[in-house]
Amino acid sequence: MSEQAVNKTRRRVLVAATGLVGAVGVGYALVPFVASMNPSARARAAGAPVEADVSKLEPGGLLRVKWRGQPVWIVHRTPEMLASLASNDPKLVDPASGVPQQPAYCQNATRSIKPAYLVAIGICTHLGCSPIYRPEVAPDDMGADWKGGFFCPCHGSRFDLAARVFKNVPAPTNLVIPKHAYLNETTILIGEDGGAA
Secondary structure (H helix, E strand, C coil), rough: CCCCHHHHHHHHHHHHHHHHHHHHHHHHHHHHHHHHCCCHHHHHHHCCCCCCCCCCCCCCCEEEEECEEEEEEEECCHHHHHHHHHHHHHHHHHCCCCCCCCHHHHHCCCCCCCCCCCEEEEECCCCCCCCCEEECCCCCCCCCCCCCEEEECCCEEEEECCCEEECCCCCCCCCCCCEEEEECCCCCEEECCCCCC
């Protein structure tokens, strides 16, 4: 074999090796760049659905759960609470829940899948304050026609026990009902409904 043929072979091997090392180097350089585009575990967890166990929630009680950095309320409504809802209709801005503040499966008189449980985001639709749960009937500070619900201390908005807003208050719409589904009789998955509950 001539010296010129050896040099060509050596050159080809060196060019191929250099190309291979360069390709591996580019691959290693791209991995962190591409990985940085994926959301962090913390960001994924912030939007992930959460489970709420309502097995120990007493009738009339409120359970607070955090989902996507927001408070979510679960109220175990009593038969008396449910019976009082219809009497509020004339005093409400949107008694039939026509404004899409809830999934279609919660566009009903109780704004829920199961009438006994209200699942609502606990943020006032006026300026984002968190209303206070006021389940008592006709307290002095709320008036004789108060049948229980939520009161926003920031600007005075009032919501009934189906999270529907009363007329003549600053909040323009009902409280938001998040997507949710029942995994079993006592576990609610908030943030996901599998397409329909």
